[in-house]
Amino acid sequence: MATIRRQFKMSIEQRMARHFSESFKRSKVLEIEQGRSKVSEICKEYEVSPTNVYKWMSKFGAAKSQIRMIVETNSDTKKIIELKQKVAELERVIGQNRS
Structure with missing residues (x-):
């Protein structure tokens, strides 16, 4: 061999x-x-x-026809939006404290 x-x-x-x-x-x-x-x-x-x-x-x-898809539930999307709003709010508070 x-x-x-x-x-x-x-x-x-x-x-x-x-x-x-x-x-x-x-x-x-x-x-x-x-x-x-x-x-x-x-x-x-x-x-x-x-x-x-x-x-x-x-x-x-x-398998070439199989496409990977990221599935995000509505609750995940909602949670992301809420967290982004919270971050923006905290950034505003920090900005007010610095001035």
Whole structure:
């Protein structure tokens, strides 16, 4: 195994010069999503950084349509407004005491 790894070990220049096609990226993302491969396996097999594989997943994966949304309840919003008003009031009081 170790000798095989050495045979396929690429230099930094060789890795930087590589370009994976969109169809290749899509197929690897599909393998990961279907559980046939793991991110770490793809990284080792093709000497790709995990960051790149996760970028492929966000671009071509099924999860790409999921959007993160910050949900704030009305009570949270109301509390923030009240606190901002309190801060403004305290700043006015401090300003009056200094003059």
